[in-house]
Amino acid sequence: MKKKRVLPVVWLIIVYTFLYLPIAVLAFYSFTDASMIGQAGHFSVKNFRTLFTTPELLNMIFGTIVLALVVGVLSTVLGTFGAIGAFYSKKRNRNLIEAMNQVPVVNADVVTGFSVCILLVVVLGINKDTYIPLVAGQMALCTPFVYLQVIPALSQMDHRIYEAALDLYCTPGQAVFKVVLRQLAPAIGSGFFTAVTLSMDDYFVTTYTKPAVFDTISTYTVNATKGAQTEIKTALWALSALIFFIAVAVVIAANVRSRRVENP
Amino acid sequence: MENILELKHITKSYEDGINVIEDLNLTVKKGELITLLGPSGCGKTTLLRMIGGFDLPNSGEILLHGEDIGQLPPEKRPINTVFQKYALFPFLNIYDNIAFGLKQRKVDKNLIRQKVKHALSVVDLEGFEKRNVDSLSGGQQQRVAVARAIVNEPEILLLDEPLSALDHKMRLEMQAEIRNMHDNLGMTFIYVTHDQEEAMNLSDRIVVMANGVIQQEGAPEEIYDRPANIFVADFIGVSNIFTGDVTDKKRARFAGKIFKTDSDLPVGTRIEAMIRPENVEITGAGEGAIDAVVTSDIYKGSHHEITAEFGKYEVTVYGKSRVETGSTIGIDFPREYIHLMRHDMDMNVFDGVINQDGSADFTYFTLAPDAEFMRDKAPGSKVQVVFESKDADLSDDPEAGFVTGNIDAIMYIGDHYTYIVRGDNDEDYYADDDWLWNMGDRVSIVVPQDKFRYRELI
Numbered sequence: 001m002k003k004k005r006v007l008p009v010v011w012l013i014i015v016y017t018f019l020y021l022p023i024a025v026l027a028f029y030s031f032t033d034a035s036m037i038g039q040a041g042h043f044s045v046k047n048f049r050t051l052f053t054t055p056e057l058l059n060m061i062f063g064t065i066v067l068a069l070v071v072g073v074l075s076t077v078l079g080t081f082g083a084i085g086a087f088y089s090k091k092r093n094r095n096l097i098e099a100m101n102q103v104p105v106v107n108a109d110v111v112t113g114f115s116v117c118i119l120l121v122v123v124l125g126i127n128k129d130t131y132i133p134l135v136a137g138q139m140a141l142c143t144p145f146v147y148l149q150v151i152p153a154l155s156q157m158d159h160r161i162y163e164a165a166l167d168l169y170c171t172p173g174q175a176v177f178k179v180v181l182r183q184l185a186p187a188i189g190s191g192f193f194t195a196v197t198l199s200m201d202d203y204f205v206t207t208y209t210k211p212a213v214f215d216t217i218s219t220y221t222v223n224a225t226k227g228a229q230t231e232i233k234t235a236l237w238a239l240s241a242l243i244f245f246i247a248v249a250v251v252i253a254a255n256v257r258s259r260r261v262e263n264p
Numbered sequence: 265m266e267n268i269l270e271l272k273h274i275t276k277s278y279e280d281g282i283n284v285i286e287d288l289n290l291t292v293k294k295g296e297l298i299t300l301l302g303p304s305g306c307g308k309t310t311l312l313r314m315i316g317g318f319d320l321p322n323s324g325e326i327l328l329h330g331e332d333i334g335q336l337p338p339e340k341r342p343i344n345t346v347f348q349k350y351a352l353f354p355f356l357n358i359y360d361n362i363a364f365g366l367k368q369r370k371v372d373k374n375l376i377r378q379k380v381k382h383a384l385s386v387v388d389l390e391g392f393e394k395r396n397v398d399s400l401s402g403g404q405q406q407r408v409a410v411a412r413a414i415v416n417e418p419e420i421l422l423l424d425e426p427l428s429a430l431d432h433k434m435r436l437e438m439q440a441e442i443r444n445m446h447d448n449l450g451m452t453f454i455y456v457t458h459d460q461e462e463a464m465n466l467s468d469r470i471v472v473m474a475n476g477v478i479q480q481e482g483a484p485e486e487i488y489d490r491p492a493n494i495f496v497a498d499f500i501g502v503s504n505i506f507t508g509d510v511t512d513k514k515r516a517r518f519a520g521k522i523f524k525t526d527s528d529l530p531v532g533t534r535i536e537a538m539i540r541p542e543n544v545e546i547t548g549a550g551e552g553a554i555d556a557v558v559t560s561d562i563y564k565g566s567h568h569e570i571t572a573e574f575g576k577y578e579v580t581v582y583g584k585s586r587v588e589t590g591s592t593i594g595i596d597f598p599r600e601y602i603h604l605m606r607h608d609m610d611m612n613v614f615d616g617v618i619n620q621d622g623s624a625d626f627t628y629f630t631l632a633p634d635a636e637f638m639r640d641k642a643p644g645s646k647v648q649v650v651f652e653s654k655d656a657d658l659s660d661d662p663e664a665g666f667v668t669g670n671i672d673a674i675m676y677i678g679d680h681y682t683y684i685v686r687g688d689n690d691e692d693y694y695a696d697d698d699w700l701w702n703m704g705d706r707v708s709i710v711v712p713q714d715k716f717r718y719r720e721l722i
Contacts, residue, residue: 160351163318166338167345168365168416182355 023244030237035230047238050231057235064200064216071138072196078139079146079195080188084180086147087154098151101144109141113205116140121209133209141205142198146191153187217243268294268452269315269420274324276310276476284310285476288324292420297446297453299463302473303499305719309424311473312456316422317341328419344413345422349429350405352397358384358408359393365416383415386445403434410442414449423455427462439465460500464488472496475650488540493605497538504544504579506537507607507692516604519577521553523597527604534607534673534684541569543601544581552594554579558587576690609682609694610653615721618645624718628689629667633718646721653682655715656695658707665708669693671701685709 025037030048034041051057086097104112116137120126126133161183165175181188203218210219217239224232269292276285285307292298300308313319315326317338326334333341344365352361362383366376384390387407397405406426413421423442427435443466446453457463463470464484471481472495480492491497494505508518510533516525518537529535549555556572556579563569567582572593579595587593616626620643623632631649641647662668672686681700685693685707693709701707 158349158351160347160349161353163338164345164347164351164353165364166318167316167347168412169339169368171339172337174368179353183353185355 023240026237027241027244030234030241035234047234048242050235051238051242054232054235057232057239060215060217060220061239063214064218067134067138067216068196068199071135071142071199072192074135075139075142075195076146076188076192079143079191080150080181080184082143083147083150083154087151101147104140104144105148109202109204112141113137113208116205117208128209129211129213131211131214134206134211134214137205137209138199138202141202142195145194145198146188149191149194150184150187153184157183265293265295267291268329269454270325270327270330271311271315272325272327274311274314274321274326276307276314276319276321285314285321288476288478290471290478290481292452292454295450295452296468297443297455297466298469298471299455299457299467300471300473301457301460301463301499302479303721304458306473307476308456308458308473310476312345312422312424312454315420315454316343316345342419343422344416344418345424346406346409346413346426348425350409350426352405352408352412354397356397357393358389358395358397358400361397361408362412362415364412369416379415380411383411386414386448387411388441402430403438406430406438407441410445414445414451418451420452420454423453425457426455427457428459435462436465442466464500472499474499490603491538491605493608494536494538497536497603497605502541502580503538504541506577507535508537509534510604516602519554519579519597520575523553523602524599525602525604526599527602529604529606534609536605536607537597538603538605539597539601541580542567542582543598544579545596545598546570546581546583546587547594547596549592549594552596554595555592556595558589558591558593560589561587609684611650612653612656612694613648613650615646615648618643618647624649628687628691631666631716633716634713637718641720648719648721650717650719651711651715653694654696655711656693657710658683658685658695658697658699658701659710660705660707662706662708665710667693668706668708671703671705671707674701674703683707 029037029041031043031045032041033044033046082097082101086094086101089097116133120133120136121128128134157180161179162175165179166172170178200217202216203222206216206219210216215223221236221239224236227233269290271288271290274285274288278284288307288311290311300311302308310319314321314334317333317336317340321334324334325332328342353364356364359380362380363376366379371379380393381390384392387410389404389407389411392400392404392408397408400408406429409426426442427438430438439462442453442455455463455466467484469481470484470487472479472487474495480487480496482490487496488500491500491503497503497505506518508516510527510529510531511517511522512531514525514527515522516527516529516535516537517523518535523537525537527535545552554574556574558570558572559578560571561568561583563586564582567584568586570581570583570587570593572579572581572595574595581595614626614628616624616631618638618641619625619630622638623630624647626649633647633649658671659665667687669685669687671683672692673684675682680696680698683695683697683701685695687693695709
């Protein structure tokens with residue numbers, strides 16, 4: 001007879017309850033017509049209908065996604081070439097760059113956001129409506145993480161593949177794009193996803209640097225949950241549930257894929 | 265045979281100003297398999313990289329069919345490379361790896377398919393087209409790397425220590441295969457290795473390099489039987505080397521005796537005599553030229569490796585039968601196997617070890633290399649120090665130099681004297697000095713700190 005080990009299971013249940021109960025409650029209530037959590041209600045998709053029909057909400061979601069993609073692409077380009085440049089620099093320069101790269105990672109977002117705002121808006125006088133402070137601010141947040149993803153891939157790479165490409169009739173440019181970047185692609189890809197996620201999650205940098213008329217999911221949600229506009233508020237439950245389901249789907253898909261790559 | 269590649273007065277130095285290669289000349293014949301052989305750091309890989317176009321020479325010409333390609337980038341040269349550790353593209357399958365160069369040159373698709381198929385059959389990997397790089401063994405990856413290079417039908421194939429990552433047995437197999445491929449393709453191969461056995465097995469011609477200078481080039485037999493200098497003799501195979509001088513016409517004194525030789529070196533020449541262990545004759549005690557006491561006998565399968573001592577000398581002999589350790593045997597050096605080399609007195613070379621105090625112990629003296637060199641060197645690492653005779657001076661103050669000894673020989677060379685100083689442990693130093701000293705004078709050798717050149721031995 002197999003002895004069941006009870007304690008670890010109980011512990012796991014406690015851990016996962018803490019992690020998932022809040023979002024489960026939110027997801028549950030997003031499928032009801034209740035106007036407050038804890039209130040009795042009937043099954044309804046009204047929240048989702050509101051979410052997908054209110055122009056203000058749609059604009060906000062769309063804006064968040066576009067911003068995340070733009071910031072993701074720019075940070076990925078900057079972070080990748082930064083990593084390549086630093087990697088092939090002299091050891092002292094590389095260590096210096098590495099150390100400076102750590103600062104935005106460790107630093108509180110509120111400090112990053114505030115200082116970007118001070119530098120770009122107050123000192124340099126760039127108008128927030130140009131979106132430049134917003135994009136630049138979020139890039140300052142995301143780029144170091146891209147850098148951190150690309151550097152390990154560079155140290156694992158066989159550097160002779162660059163010369164092998166030259167040997168096989170590539171120009172130096174072609175060798176970088178067709179071989180080096182291709183080899184780094186998985187790391188660059190995960191750097192890009194990290195950047196997109198960070199951009200979507202960000203609250204502080206965005207509040208300090210965004211144009212007055214623009215909102216991301218984070219800034220919008222914080223403001224909307226303060227007021228009393230219940231229609232919008234309950235629609236945000238639906239949005240939260242939706243984001244959660246998408247996240248779970250992505251994680252499962254990524255796991256299945258990596259398992260398939262490991263055991264073909 | 266026609267010359268395919270000519271290197272003329274090639275000099276290459278890196279940022280720190282140290283010359284890796286100095287005024288090197290080499291001619292490669294069409295269709296030959298030539299090996300650049302030497303210890304790590306001798307410049308052989310740098311030379312190969314310059315032929316491939318990955319490094320550019322500071323001066324000199326690289327002529328391919330008489331045309332200078334020395335400054336062309338690699339992609340413009342009709343030369344392909346098999347890299348150390350293969351450098352295959354992990355994100356492409358075998359077919360696409362091999363087809364890479366052809367696609368890059370926009371060769372017709374059907375033709376590519378044919379050529380890749382043929383290249384795979386040359387390296388004996390038919391049917392591997394769809395496989396991933398990671399699913400192949402080291403030896404198979406090596407073959408793919410060869411196929412990827414030869415599919416482009418280069419004029420010259422460069423191979424940079426291509427077998428160094430394989431185990432011994434696999435290496436022997438691949439050596440035979442590379443030799444076969446070379447003979448079937450009729451392509452010119454330039455092969456780089458530090459493994460003298462590999463060079464012997466493979467090559468039509470071997471170029472032995474040390475410190476960026478070609479020491480000797482020739483057929484494997486020539487290099488083995490008649491090494492040009494002590495470095496080549498020591499690097500290739502096992503050898504017994506004794507220092508001495510030519511005492512008479514076709515006679516030389518070394519190992520404490522005078523031997524007949526076939527050499528025509530002038531009387532008085534300082535020499536090194538080399539004799540291979542398999543050519544030393546064992547006779548009964550008292551019947552040979554020398555009596556020696558056996559210190560060890562190791563059975564090697566095909567022969568017994570016998571080490572014997574006489575006086576302060578030691579000799580290695582390959583014998584057919586076992587001899588008792590501690591017993592006395594007679595030893596003879598047959599005239600035709602004694603190879604005399606003119607002694608090179610331009611350089612002093614000593615091997616040593618980094619000690620706990622952050623300086624370097626050479627058997628007879630200790631030196632403190634500069635901090636730049638000592639950084640990241642752990643105690644126990646092997647180092648070599650070199651100083652040129654022209655940078656060494658003599659002093660009668662025993663404290664002035666780093667080592668002391670007595671003057672053993674004096675040679676007047678045009679405007680200065682070259683001295684051989686015999687150290688207290690019988691080791692020799694060479695020093696140039698403007699002043700005339702006397703034989704037997706007690707001197708110390710003075711070398712400015714910045715004239716010692718250190719190198720890590722791997």
